[in-house]
Amino acid sequence: MIEIALELLGHSANGLKLLAFIVRDILTLRWISVMGYAMWIAYLLTQTAVLWIAILWSFLFILVNLFRIYLIYKENRGVSFSEEEKDLFLTVFQNFTPVEFMRLIKQATWVDFDKGEKLIDEGGQVKDIMLIYKGSANVVAHGIERALLLPDQFVGEMSYLSGHPASASVVANEPMRIVKWSQEDLKAFTRRQPSLKNAFLSLLTTDLSTKLRRSDQSEPPFQTT
Numbered sequence: 621m622i623e624i625a626l627e628l629l630g631h632s633a634n635g636l637k638l639l640a641f642i643v644r645d646i647l648t649l650r651w652i653s654v655m656g657y658a659m660w661i662a663y664l665l666t667q668t669a670v671l672w673i674a675i676l677w678s679f680l681f682i683l684v685n686l687f688r689i690y691l692i693y694k695e696n697r698g699v700s701f702s703e704e705e706k707d708l709f710l711t712v713f714q715n716f717t718p719v720e721f722m723r724l725i726k727q728a729t730w731v732d733f734d735k736g737e738k739l740i741d742e743g744g745q746v747k748d749i750m751l752i753y754k755g756s757a758n759v760v761a762h763g764i765e766r767a768l769l770l771p772d773q774f775v776g777e778m779s780y781l782s783g784h785p786a787s788a789s790v791v792a793n794e795p796m797r798i799v800k801w802s803q804e805d806l807k808a809f810t811r812r813q814p815s816l817k818n819a820f821l822s823l824l825t826t827d828l829s830t831k832l833r834r835s836d837q838s839e840p841p842f843q844t845t
Contacts, residue, residue, distance in 0.1 A: 774824060
């Protein structure tokens, strides 16, 4: 019975270390790693021939992860958001760490649009990628309204992903408030931060796939930009 428990302890320790490679959140990853290595040390200490080198290195891995955890908590304590930014973080950017979102939102500009004002012109180059915070807009292609864009949806994601001109216009149908990023500047910024880049691209593709699922299957899939 004891042998089975010890074997289970060893498998659990390695299972946690494997799980650490799967989770995306860096803080969760490090805590799981700490638990995995701690359990691994406990398992090694029960063996007849104790592998002190393996224990030493496991202990060092724990120390390194605890130090990085401390730095993350210290960094997060310095993060403060406005009410609008906090709202976005809790709704649209839930999969971002506070620090990642802080870095991203610092690159953005808040802009207001009046009813009837165009956010994007059909056939034109799209310089910005936008996120609707308040209000709504119509997607108009060839004079036909194709879709309605609502808060927490992106505008310009197709152009950002493909580099193509806008295939439709986007027109505010009521006063709007949006947050926008320069496509060129954002790409240069995220290029230096791979984890943030992947998180943002994942957010865009999820938003785009949701729009395509909602579009009329009898019509060609629209592109908002």
